[in-house]
Amino acid sequence: MTSESPTAAVLKIQMRGVYKAFDATTVLDGINLDVATGNVIALIGASGSGKSTLLRCVNLLEPVDDGEIFFDGVDIAEPGLDPDPIRRRIGMVFQSFNLFPHMSVTDNVAIGPRKVLGVSKSQARSDGLEMLTRLGLGERADAYPDQLSGGQQQRVAIARSLAMNPEVMLLDEITSALDPELVGEVLDVIRGLKEAGMTMLFATHEMAFAREISDTVCFLHKGRILEEGPPDQIFGDPREPRTKAFLQRVTDAGRL
Amino acid sequence: MTVPPLTRRAVYEQKQRRRAMVIATVSTTIALVAVVVLIPLTPGWEKVKKSFFDADIFVESFPGLLDAFLLDLKILFVSTPLILIVALLIALARGARRPAMFPLKAFAVIYTDVLRGIPVILLVFLIGFGVPALGLSRELSNPVIWGTVTLVLSYSAYVSEVMRAGIDSVHESQRAAARSLGMTGHQTMSAVVLPQAFRRIVPPLMNSFVSLQKDVALVSLIGPVEILRQAGIDKAKTANFTPYVAAAVIFLALTIPFTRLADWALARQRRRTGATTIA
Ligand SMILES: Nc1ncnc2c1ncn2[C@@H]1O[C@H](COP(=O)(O)OP(=O)(O)OP(=O)(O)O)[C@@H](O)[C@H]1O
Ligand SMILES: [Mg+2]
Numbered sequence: 387m388t389s390e391s392p393t394a395a396v397l398k399i400q401m402r403g404v405y406k407a408f409d410a411t412t413v414l415d416g417i418n419l420d421v422a423t424g425n426v427i428a429l430i431g432a433s434g435s436g437k438s439t440l441l442r443c444v445n446l447l448e449p450v451d452d453g454e455i456f457f458d459g460v461d462i463a464e465p466g467l468d469p470d471p472i473r474r475r476i477g478m479v480f481q482s483f484n485l486f487p488h489m490s491v492t493d494n495v496a497i498g499p500r501k502v503l504g505v506s507k508s509q510a511r512s513d514g515l516e517m518l519t520r521l522g523l524g525e526r527a528d529a530y531p532d533q534l535s536g537g538q539q540q541r542v543a544i545a546r547s548l549a550m551n552p553e554v555m556l557l558d559e560i561t562s563a564l565d566p567e568l569v570g571e572v573l574d575v576i577r578g579l580k581e582a583g584m585t586m587l588f589a590t591h592e593m594a595f596a597r598e599i600s601d602t603v604c605f606l607h608k609g610r611i612l613e614e615g616p617p618d619q620i621f622g623d624p625r626e627p628r629t630k631a632f633l634q635r636v637t638d639a640g641r642l
Numbered sequence: 643m644t645v646p647p648l649t650r651r652a653v654y655e656q657k658q659r660r661r662a663m664v665i666a667t668v669s670t671t672i673a674l675v676a677v678v679v680l681i682p683l684t685p686g687w688e689k690v691k692k693s694f695f696d697a698d699i700f701v702e703s704f705p706g707l708l709d710a711f712l713l714d715l716k717i718l719f720v721s722t723p724l725i726l727i728v729a730l731l732i733a734l735a736r737g738a739r740r741p742a743m744f745p746l747k748a749f750a751v752i753y754t755d756v757l758r759g760i761p762v763i764l765l766v767f768l769i770g771f772g773v774p775a776l777g778l779s780r781e782l783s784n785p786v787i788w789g790t791v792t793l794v795l796s797y798s799a800y801v802s803e804v805m806r807a808g809i810d811s812v813h814e815s816q817r818a819a820a821r822s823l824g825m826t827g828h829q830t831m832s833a834v835v836l837p838q839a840f841r842r843i844v845p846p847l848m849n850s851f852v853s854l855q856k857d858v859a860l861v862s863l864i865g866p867v868e869i870l871r872q873a874g875i876d877k878a879k880t881a882n883f884t885p886y887v888a889a890a891v892i893f894l895a896l897t898i899p900f901t902r903l904a905d906w907a908l909a910r911q912r913r914r915t916g917a918t919t920i921a
Contacts, residue, residue, distance in 0.1 A: 442818075447818055447821060469821075470825075470826055473822055476822075477822070478819075480815065480819065482815060484815045484816060484818065484819035485819075486816065486819070486838075487838065488841060497823070501829045543819075546819075546823070547822075547823070550823055550824065
């Protein structure tokens with residue numbers, strides 16, 4: 387049995403009281419979050435505040451302990467639900483790229499459509515090449531992941547997700563593992579996705595980028611969304627003392 | 643047309659290579675001369691030469707041994723794929739997480755524990771003599787079959803542990819990436835985890851394969867006339883150990899090229915995935 391959310395139509399994702407613990411440690415402590423179609427939501431917060439876990443729960447890589455996550459109005463947090471059909475509609479990009487090292491770049495991008503969508507090998511590879519070309523990687527299509535720079539690898543990882551035609555993209559600190567001069571090329575890709583109207587939920591330490599690109603910023607603290615609002619308000623006029631303190635620390639560290 | 647000038651490093655490396663070549667040649671020559679000159683000076687050499695290195699007996703027994711070796715090869719080529727398949731199934735069963743798979747998992751644990759714990763030679767005796775004693779039909783009493791089965795049982799238990807270690811060595815984040823694309827557990831295992839695991843376990847698998855090439859000879863203990871037994875027969879006939887030396891040469895002719903091939907394949911694999919070796 388899956389329950390229907392009343393406001394299903396407008397919202398792509400709706401989280402209600404999402405709770406998640408690892409053993410005795412509560413990591414998500416009642417998350418409520420609405421993501422409208424085409425919206426870009428930034429998750430900020432200290433290390434360990436639960437950003438990655440929240441993203442992994444949306445993609446069902448971590449089972450949710452309690453609460454509901456409506457995806458297109460269908461509760462996907464339902465225990466025992468088959469996660470595969472959901473995951474193929476949600477793209478995820480990881481901090482550490484996680485490319486498949488034994489496959490060429492093109493095959494990395496083609497594997498999802500081939501295995502999951504049943505696209506023929508040649509079709510998947512030519513689609514993959516097209517996607518790579520769009521992200522400026524056409525020339526490296528036959529390379530293996532560890533022959534690429536970090537920025538290129540991360541763009542391949544984005545291409546791999548996009549090849550599945552996802553309805554939502556989850557991005558988990560996708561520039562944290564990159565040298566500063568490589569961050570820009572990856573962020574450019576994300577800007578392009580926003581222009582194309584992609585719904586995105588992303589965790590980041592790049593405050594300037596969060597401010598520039600998101601429609602809503604959520605400040606996470608100890609597994610709760612402590613403050614949520616438009617970027618100009620959160621960064622310019624934070625209401626919660628903890629948000630202020632966090633942003634102050636970030637500013638002091640020279641990241642804003 | 644201009645010849646590209648040699649870089650400083652190229653000049654240096656060329657010099658190093660020449661030097662290494664000279665050293666290797668000189669030291670090899672010295673070692674060989676020492677062996678060839680010094681060993682014949684030992685007091686028992688004449689006797690050893692006669693009973694181990696008799697050229698006539700070598701030539702005479704060689705074709706028969708080669709013929710007998712065909713049986714070893716047959717056993718080897720039948721058992722190798724079976725070992726890989728059984729080992730993979732056992733490794734996968736051990737890693738199963740679903741509760742319905744529990745009996746299989748338990749079976750896999752017992753299988754590896756028991757079969758790895760018994761020396762191959764003992765297992766050959768137990769199965770080779772034990773199973774035919776059940777009074778099976780003539781074809782099923784063939785010791786070659788039970789010898790092969792024994793090798794498969796023993797080696798698959800060992801190889802399955804190697805495979806399991808290989809599977810476990812693939813980082814969880816690879817699984818997460820595959821699953822996030824919507825791939826099922828099986829697709830993730832077959833397209834992402836196993837190919838990486840196999841590349842990592844090639845060297846230990848090659849070692850097992852070389853051991854297997856040699857352990858095939860244990861099958862002779864329960865009757866079949868393969869190379870070791872044939873060498874024993876020849877030895878008894880000629881009252882000379884040369885047939886054993888000939889058998890050893892035949893084994894080496896198989897194992898050495900194979901070991902080289904394995905090294906080459908591994909080096910090529912490394913180059914292809916771009917990893918540079920650090921001096
Ligand atoms: N698999 C796990 N098992 C146990 N604890 C975990 C696991 N994954 C995460 N945690 C814990 O959950 C908490 C939140 O982790 P999470 O990775 O979601 O934080 P984060 O906000 O993404 O941090 P960072 O900014 O460092 O990436 C941390 O205390 C972490 O130790
Ligand atoms: Mg994180």
